[in-house]
Every structure is written in structure tokens, then in C-alpha cells.
Amino acid sequence: MAEELGFLVDSASCSGCKACQAACKDKHDLGPGILWRRVYEVCGGGWRREGEAWVPDVAAYNLSLACNHCENPLCRDACPSGAIRKLEDGLVLIDEDKCLGCRYCEWACPYGAPQYDPVSRVMTKCRFCLDELDQGLPPVCVRACPMRALDFGPVEELRRRPGGTADVHPLPPSSVTKPAVVIKPHGQADRAKAAAALVANREEV
């Protein structure tokens, strides 16, 4: 069996510039509102006045997420037409010919990966740029990052790298879907969790 592929997201170095999102949209010709890769801005905390000064206690960072091609894909389980399959190499793909466009998978996925295309009226999502992989190239999002904060590879190998986890605030516990993603958390992630930080750019994702 081929090794399962996953993405590595260095949240500590992600600026939220969305070059990855744009690379994905241009390659796949995704229309407005369809984001196979989304960049979530997490922000929490507040301010206090100290003398004449303003002192921030603000925690902010970004999480760039595509599809995590989960070991336990809830999208697949939710699909009434069997349009979603998990392949041998771990990739979770939607067969758009079988998709009814019922959007159950969209509701089931805790990461917001399946994206409804109002033109073709089916669900779409990240395919890990299989055509690029076939040419020996990384997915376009990985190649796009000006900060070199994205990577990919066999997920077991990514998990062995230091500092990675799939449990970063405010993502759901990784035990839910067992996502094939490794995230290097930002230094402020713990503070953000303590401050119950939320996704601050909801209208953008």
C-alpha cells in the first residue's frame, strides 16, 4: 500500500497572505466562493490601559487548510450516493459524476473542506494536485508559499518531524477524523486557546 500523503502547515511562519489559496483557485479555475484551500485567521485577547500606554494581550495566527484527507473521513460517511472514496494512497476524492449536490458532506466535515459549486451543482474539494504529483511536482499551494511554510509528503514522515501536531486551537480534536495534516503551531496558540480566540475572518473563508 502506498504511503498516505498529507500536508504540513507551519502556522508559526504563515502570514495569511493567501498565495496558496490563489494558486489553487487559478489552477483549478475555482469560481467566487469556492476555496479548496482556506486561510483561517485566528485572533483573540484584548487590551488594557496601563498609565498612558495601551498594552495588547492579543494572540493571532493563521491556519492554511485544504482537505486533510482524513483517515476517518466523515464526509465519506455522510455521503448518501457513495460519491466520496478514500483511495489506497490515502487521498479522499469526490466522484463528481456520482455527487447529488446534497451538501451533507459539507455539514459533516469539521474543517470546511468540501465546497459546493453552484454552477455545476456538485461538491468539489482539494485533490492534492494529483496531476502535479504525477509529474514529480509538489501541489501548487506548496510551491506557492512565499514564506515556505507549506510542505507535503507521507504523513507518517511529516509526523516524525519535531513540533508537529494536528490539534491546534480552534480545530476539532484530531481524534474525530484523524486528519492527515501536521501543523507546527504558532507560538501564540496556547494563549489563543486560553483566550478562547475565534476565527476572525469568517467572511473570507
Add this chain to the structure above:
Amino acid sequence: MVRTGCPSHNCGGRCLLRVWVRDGAITRIDTDDRPTDDPSAPQLRACIRGRSYRARQNHKDRLRYPMKRVGRRGEAKFARVSWDEALDRVASEIRRVRETYGNAAVHIPYGTGSYNQTNGRWPANRLMNLAGGSLGFYNSYSWACISAATPTVYGTAVTGNQRQDWLNARTILMWGWNPCEMRDGTNSEYFVRLARERGARVIGIDPRMTLSAVALADEWIPIRPGTDAAMMSAMAYVMITEGLIDRGFIRTHCLGFDETQMPAGAEGEESYRDYILGTRDGVPKTPAWAERITAVPAATIARVAREYASAKPGILYQGYGMQRRAYGEQPVRAGCVLAAITGNVGIPGGWASGIALQTAGGAARWSAFPLGENPVKAEIPSFLWTEAVLRGRDMGPASGVRGADRLGTDIKLLWAVASNLLINQHANVNRSARILADETLVETVIVQDNFMTPTARFADLVLPACTQFETWGLADGWKYGEELLLMPKIVDPPFEARSDYAICAGIARRLGLEEAFTEGRDERGWIAWVIEEYRKTGYPGVPALDDFEASNRGLYGLPVKDPAVAFADFRRDPAAHPLPTPSGKIEIFSKTLFDLGRPDEIPAVPKYIREWESPFGPEAERYPLQAVGPHTLARVHSTLEGVAMLEEAFPHRLFINPRDAEPRGIGDGAMVKVWNDRGAILVRARLTERIMPGVVAVPQGTWWTPGPDGVDRRGNINVLSSERWTPYAFGNAQHTIMVQAAPAARR
């Protein structure tokens, strides 16, 4: 697939694109795919702006035909005309204005909407220089104060080490500097990341917790806009009183630090040390003093001072926003002085501060297209063109005029090429619109552009220009100049659009100057010529155009293995390698500025000066919020407006702290009216903790779209900005504005 330089709109980067074309149309855009990504020559990865370019290129609103105005000016009523009629009219207007008022009545304003040698304003400058000249300008809307003030300290603007040297730094202060959004040279953000991985501690000082502060900074220190020189002065106070300055370096390399080294003719005047310690004005510039001004805790200021002075070498990288302000010269000089008194000048891992242009390794030339010589010697500061419209005939050196005692004429013909300056990007849009609408002032307005911009709406003639994908071009690496990017013509212009060069050649023909203008070359011919020019000046190995094109590499680079350090020779031996300042030394006290005799606004040592609109003046009662207009990834200045993928990623918003929003009843996503005495805009609010209380941000560049009530529906911050210029550089102070905000009334 063709490799090409990203259309160069003065974003702050120069990246490599791969462009796919099918049936004459661009179908996909990706970026640099070189197999290596070594720090000596890293990949030039495009940002979301370049990656979104397909939508701009294929946009339904591209200008298709030449048009003439048929309504009142500014009404934007136009009728299609032939190219012959349009070009005849341009030529006859140039002739008429030239004969009636003289060549100095013609002005080609600043603008950076196209930047590839043959497209953009350069061909127009070349043509006018052949046609008797036109009123020139100096300086820019980007760098007015920093390019004028840096040489007052160092005698030169070439103060920067090459970026690979940043990896040697232990401390990096990103002071109002946000390379993740404005890039400031492709890969600058990446080099900071590499420096951090090598152990540098990075501090971001900015009223906003920018993308760079999040991704690059170990600590973010919010500071009230316009008060940077106060914090810098208090840092100097800490360094001086705690003995953290580099006394040896100051003694041998600097001038005017204290009373022992004052220049001749200024003995006994206030030295920098006098100012900092308050020996003359009775105000020691202590951290507590600065806290009241900057809103930065005194203890934080002291800690940063100790860190920058002790954990050396260190970089105090000055962003450009703080110098587009009322006294923008001061933080530039103050930052340079901190670099000097800590001895961070001329050493690996250090940084002299200032504008930091590059010396070795092929500094950016921006354009090598030959302009010829302008027979009109008079120049105005780029920001003062409206003054030259209103009172040009009497303008002289007191208004920043160079090369003439008086202009002798007002501007009567404006020819804007790839420039949305006249309305959108100049300060105080409503004022600019009133000036341009008066047809007795500027008699002729010609605009060449890709779209019907707010500036084009005020044109008498609109000429459809092609994009940079539709003609031949060449760009060099932005600021850092380590590569040349070839920009072949990839697709044909739509409908009747032409290159700026071709348009100018057509006008030249009508003025009897075609041969002199073209020298027999078309756009491609000039790029071949320009490549040879670069070969002579720092790129000896660049392939000739035919080979460059055939290789489809798109790029010729100069890898930086041994990064240059500015002022290394001066550091080693200041007597043998003096600076090009009057004293040959680093001028902490500038006798040149002292002799201007305007100490309140142009002090001889850098000082904090309260801005003319600030939270500390009576204006704050009506307008209590400071507004800044940062650069955004959604646009390059006003270019890329109307691209859905960008608006989706970075919607145009008023960024406001909940502490300011909630008392005003402003909710997240609500439509808000923001106003001051100059005008009003509508923009939706984004409540965010990532901006300090008392400050709001409206990213600059959206296209002015006034409703019937005159209120701008598209949230252009220049409706609110002021045309007042800075005292020494005659630069734009567009970020120095106070505003009020409230929920927009329901209609």
C-alpha cells in the same frame, strides 16, 4: 507556457510568472519553478496579486477604443473616436499649449501603473523631451521623506546591506515595516524568517498587528501613528544615560552628537545629546515622556533600547508609512541616528537604516529606457502638482521648485500615463476633483490606461493602453536588483488597445519627431537595446534578447553569495573613505538643515514634532480617530481594483478596535461612514484586536465612487487625506489624518 516577469506595478516585488496561453488568451498563471531555492538566489514566488492577474487581463471593463469627452469634465461621458482623431488631437493640444504657455505648462505626473520600460510614462517623457520638454518632477509618493532625509545623515541613499546579510543579525526591529504585504523586494519576508531561524529576535513596532508581525515577530509593540521619533528619542535617552552607546564609533565617525563635535558655525548650538537630555528645552526625552506620546509603556521602550543597543549586530528597518506623515523626515533621521550611536553602521548583520538602496550586485535601476534630456529645467516635487495648477506661475524654491527661480506658468496640460494619481491617489480627492473640473485651469487632460479609472473619468481624451502581457518589457529586481526579468509579449492587446510606446510613437509622427523618437525601433527593439544597457551596468553576463527569449527562463539572476555591507570602507577607515556629507561623517547634527533657519519644523538634530492633525490637538475633539491607509495584498496601489479573487480574499474594510467600535454602535460587518472636514466615505467595518485603540485603518487604493451626496461609496481614504506637504522633502503626508466614524444612516 511562457516565463515572464510579473506585470510590474510598483507593488514592492518583482516576481517570476509562468503563463499559459490558449487561443490567444491567458488561461493559467503559476510562479517560479526553478529546481533550486537557495538563499543566494531564492525563487521569486509571486503573491496573490500576481497570481490573480488573469482576471485583470481578461476583464470585461478593459478600455477598448480611444474616446473623447462629450460631457462636462468629470462627468465621464465619452464618445468613441478613431486613433487618428485621438492622436491628431493630442499632437495639436501639445502644440497649442506649448505655443500659448510654453513647454513648462505640460506635465506628465507621477504614476507607477506600468513599469516595464516601453509601457508606462517613460515613452511620454522621452517624447516630450524631444518636443521641447515638459515640467518635470522629483521625488515620489512612496519615498518622499526617506529619500530626502537619509542623505542629510549619510550623504547618500545607498545605505543598505544586501539581504543575505540579514542572516547575521541578532536583533531585527521591523519598525513600521511589513514585508509580508508590501514585500519591499521579493523574498524580504523570507529573509527575515531565515534570520529568525538563525537566532535573531524580531520585534514589530506598528499600530497594526500586521501580517508580518504575526508571521515574523517575537513581539509586537503597538505605537501611536506619527510618534515614532518620540520612541526613538526615548530609546536614545536610555542608551545615553545607561552607557549603552558606542562612544568610540561616535567619536571617530559621527558629527554633532554632543558639544565636543559640533560643526563649525554651529558651536554652542543644541546637540543631539542636548535635545535628548533636555538640557536646552528642559524636557528630558525619557521613556515616561515618550509613553504619554506613543502609548508604548516606558518600561517597554527602555527594554527595546537595551536590546537593540546590546544584542548586536542589529537591524532597525524603517518602513515607509511613518515617513508619509506630517514630519516624516524626523523618524527617518532619528532611526539613522540610533543605528549610528549604537555602532550598527558598516558591519555585517548591522544596518544603517534610512532608505537602504543597494550598491553592489546590481542595484535596481527601475527603468533604463532612454528619456533624453529635458530642455525644461524646472522641476516640482511630485506631490505639489495641484499647487502648480493653481499657482505655478509664482512657484519657486520656497515651494520646492528646483532648476528655476519661478515656473512662470501654471500647468495647462496634464498627460497621465499609467497613472491614477490625478484623482484617486493624490490627497484630498474632492479638492483634486474641483480643480480638474474647472476647465479654465488645466485646459487639457489626457489619460492612457487599461481601465476607466477615477482619473480617466476626468480626461478629455482617454487612450486605451495595453497591459504588460501585451507588449515587450524588462524589469529588474525591486530595490534589491539581483535579477533581470524578461517580459515578452505574450498575447495581443484587445480591440484597439496599444502599448504606451506605440501611442507615443503615433504622437511623435504628428509632431514630426517619429524618427528621433523611435530610432527605428519597435517595443522589442527597445528591449534588446535596454538589455545591452544593463549589460554595461552590472549585468555583464545577461544574454542578448534572442537567446534570452529562446531560453524561456524569464530571468537572469546575480546570486549573492557574499553580501555587500554598506559603509564597510567608511567603518574601517573614515579618513580614507569619508561619506559624501559636508563633514565626511555621519551627520547627527546637520549644518545644512541648521542653515535653513527653520528649527521648529526642520531641526538640525532629529526631534519628535507634534503633527498638525493629531490626537493631542483641538481637532481631536471632532475627529478623535487617527486613520492610516496601509498597502494591502488586495491591490497594488489602485491597480487590480475589481478583481473578484482579491476582493474575496481581502475585502475592503475599515479595521477598527472593538473599544472604538462598540461605543459608536459599530458592529462587525456594519456599513460605516468615516469623515472629516475634507469629505466622507462609506466602508464596512471589521472589528479586530489587531489594531490599537484610537487608530483605524482603511487600506489605500480603492476607486473613488462618489454618490449623489458626494460621499464615496468605495471607501477611498484619500477623500480624507490632506494635500499639505512635509516641510523639508515637500513630500506627501497622506497618513496624517484625523477622522470620526459612525454607523451609516440607513437609506
